[in-house]
Amino acid sequence: MLFPRSRRAARSLPGDARNLSAPAMSALLLASAWHHFRNPRFYHQVVPSFLCREDAPAPGETTKAAHDAGAPRSANRPLAVLTREEWIAVSGLLELAGAVGILLPPTRKAAAAALTAMFTAFLAGHVDALRRAYGPRGTPLQRRIHTLRLPLQAPLIAWAWSLRKPGGTRAGGVRP
Template sequence: MPFRRPVPDLQTLSAAAMSALLLTSAAKHFREPEFFHPVVPDFLCRDDSGGQPNGPLAVLSREEWVAVSGLLEATAAVGLLVPATRRAAAGCVTALFAAFLAGHVDALRKAYGPEGSPRRRRVHTLRLPLQAPLIAWAWTLTRRNRRP
């Protein structure tokens, strides 16, 4: 009798791929945090220079927001790999990607502003539309797995 390995279903493979993407991104948060600085909106960033506060949501510095989002991505990546937590983790990833939209819109607005550069315009023009398929992909993982 030949040994037959069970074939993972499509949702498991999709969750593993999303997990790999999130782990790669989380690692980049700590290796190159400055890459993520433009997508953290100013209204979320605490002003440590003694100037005017940026608002009631400005509780962390830009660097702290990047680190926290990296930790959230790493945690969600692990959650996607565990079948018992996959649906909840996928819902959290969907919300996380949706929340990131504000940062991407803000970064795009700044890229086309007076301080923007052609490179920043190109980067942020490409990054913003990528959020839609990521949100949709994460949302598909919130569905119950249907085996034939």
């Protein structure tokens, strides 16, 4: 074990304290879902244009500028089934469903697996946003934000995956 004392410390915690991971993930997801609807523009940059039904230029770019720059038309994007705003709303709803599902023991394993898949799928948007931030139209602020935002997906993916285990089992199958 990488941190041998952590096993001892976990044993000394009351059972409820060890089981706070699912409620903590749920609270994070509820806050994020709420933010999707309160401030959808915050998420515009992480929705890849290839998923957007209309000619959806990167934020700060006009449709004409995107077309002139060679941005593909919606017809050339088979994955473009929703608008950027619809993708943001759907991801907010998925986070809301995950927040509820992760709290309910009968649905926790399925919700955790679905959240793992969702966070993994979100990598495409974060990589695309980072690529655009370092492109000719990217700003230093966008570069900083997306450089920090992308690596945050790894712990979220691992955390969601670890919640597939019953409350008393930690990631890796180690009993506390």
